[in-house]
Amino acid sequence: FNYKRKYIIEWGQKLIYPKSITKLENLERFESHIAKAFLSSINVNKKIHPEVQRLVHLYLKDYFESSGRININTDDASANKEIHISKNPICTYRLLRRVQTLLKDMVFHKQFCHNFGVECSNVAYYIMQYHWPKPEDLEMLAENILRIHNVYDLDAEQFTNGWISTAGTNCSLNSIHCYEISFMAIKTDQFTSAIQWLELAKEKTLVDKKTSMVFIEYLLWKVIEQHNMEYDESVKMELEPVFFDREINHIQNDFKNATKLRNLQYKAFKGSKERYHAYLNFQGVCSGDTFQTDKQKSHLFCCVVSYQEATNRIQGSNSSFHLSLTTSPCKHSNARHLEKKLEALTGLVVSGTAAETLSLLSYSVGAHLNPHFDKLSFMDLDKTPYNFRLASIMLYLSDVELGGATVFTSLGINAEPIKGSLLLWYNFFTDGSSDFDTFHGGCPVILGAKWAANKWVKYGTQLQHKCSLKRQERFQFAVNNVYLPMPSSSGEIPRRED
Numbered sequence: 001f002n003y004k005r006k007y008i009i010e011w012g013q014k015l016i017y018p019k020s021i022t023k024l025e026n027l028e029r030f031e032s033h034i035a036k037a038f039l040s041s042i043n044v045n046k047k048i049h050p051e052v053q054r055l056v057h058l059y060l061k062d063y064f065e066s067s068g069r070i071n072i073n074t075d076d077a078s079a080n081k082e083i084h085i086s087k088n089p090i091c092t093y094r095l096l097r098r099v100q101t102l103l104k105d106m107v108f109h110k111q112f113c114h115n116f117g118v119e120c121s122n123v124a125y126y127i128m129q130y131h132w133p134k135p136e137d138l139e140m141l142a143e144n145i146l147r148i149h150n151v152y153d154l155d156a157e158q159f160t161n162g163w164i165s166t167a168g169t170n171c172s173l174n175s176i177h178c179y180e181i182s183f184m185a186i187k188t189d190q191f192t193s194a195i196q197w198l199e200l201a202k203e204k205t206l207v208d209k210k211t212s213m214v215f216i217e218y219l220l221w222k223v224i225e226q227h228n229m230e231y232d233e234s235v236k237m238e239l240e241p242v243f244f245d246r247e248i249n250h251i252q253n254d255f256k257n258a259t260k261l262r263n264l265q266y267k268a269f270k271g272s273k274e275r276y277h278a279y280l281n282f283q284g285v286c287s288g289d290t291f292q293t294d295k296q297k298s299h300l301f302c303c304v305v306s307y308q309e310a311t312n313r314i315q316g317s318n319s320s321f322h323l324s325l326t327t328s329p330c331k332h333s334n335a336r337h338l339e340k341k342l343e344a345l346t347g348l349v350v351s352g353t354a355a356e357t358l359s360l361l362s363y364s365v366g367a368h369l370n371p372h373f374d375k376l377s378f379m380d381l382d383k384t385p386y387n388f389r390l391a392s393i394m395l396y397l398s399d400v401e402l403g404g405a406t407v408f409t410s411l412g413i414n415a416e417p418i419k420g421s422l423l424l425w426y427n428f429f430t431d432g433s434s435d436f437d438t439f440h441g442g443c444p445v446i447l448g449a450k451w452a453a454n455k456w457v458k459y460g461t462q463l464q465h466k467c468s469l470k471r472q473e474r475f476q477f478a479v480n481n482v483y484l485p486m487p488s489s490s491g492e493i494p495r496r497e498d
């Protein structure tokens, strides 16, 4: 029992907030309860210490200003148990920041527990289990926001005002938040982004007066100098770090007339199979671009097969982005059921040692996975061809509101995650050589959460698969023991749905 307790606490502490969907959701639920409790006790209340009262008001104001909804009516927002905040990167930033600063300041006031006994004990109980969000949590979330902004090339003003795509919320960022995000950009040498976020901070300061304009301007001056120092015409087409296409003048918003190298470079290297250009193509394809010819498109198969129950039970695990549960074989009785379905679906043996144990993935807002090959397992110490991953089967366990596609950067394919569907590809050709077109990654989740699972099928035991002496021929897909029709020379494939 003791061992288990220790394990749970350590596990909880290791998983930092921005990576863990379940932790973020728990924090959101906890906060909605505590906000409701504050509201009711502050209305009834007795004598509250004026400073505590000020802190509680500050906290509640922030909470109701960024509760993840468009129409806020106080009761509705705190009573509703639905998850809103942790599905939106801006709301999540506000949530973590509020708990880390405002709630902590309030709880640590020496009069707080005298005035709010029940709430005091509830916070203590929560913190025992999950710990306070740390500055690193907020930094990671700021990086996620920068990533979403960069990869999808979003309009910064709309984004910071709570509009993402067609989804609006009441969560917005003020001048201090924009400054904090620019600071993260400086810290990670993303000077182009830092300039944009500082300009935003400057504009917002004019209205909200929350930061020192002089300080922001000074910082902006320094960042522009840094950008200009590192900018050099001759490195324009080198991919790192990312700059604008010219030096920036020290006049307001001059960056708006500069082209982002991200876009120039993408134009120049779109579709390039060079590994060096993969991230550029990742950004393009994540943003919805595809660059296949019709003939190439015709090689993609889409078939509907009956496939339902197996995925539901796996949800709810405390796995975080790319922290997969590969080390513990799934003992669930559904596991064999799932394996059987996968075997029928693919014609591959996926049970026992023929495949790796199912591994779970989860992506919270802003989380992503850089482009890579699957062909080698990082878990297996024995890196012989027996353990190579012949095929990757990826199951989508959830829908994602926005973003989170799986993209193949040299093929220019973009697969949207759809709950209950799976994506299957071979990492090798039938002659045993690697298929370099399988370079792929997971796009940042913009809104919502993404749950997926991987079943990697090992090369070793798939002897029933015909090998070939022909160079670079692709394996066929055997669904329910029937090989799917391959494209004809005209590129046409008969459609098959069963």
Ligand SMILES: O=C(O)CCC(=O)C(=O)O
Pocket: 361, 369, 374, 404, 405, 406, 407, 440, 441, 442, 443, 452, 454
């Ligand atoms: O989440 C995705 O879309 C890709 C995941 C992946 O490629 C992997 O886990 O190896």
Ligand SMILES: [Fe+2]
Pocket: 372, 373, 374, 440
């Ligand atoms: Fe992968």
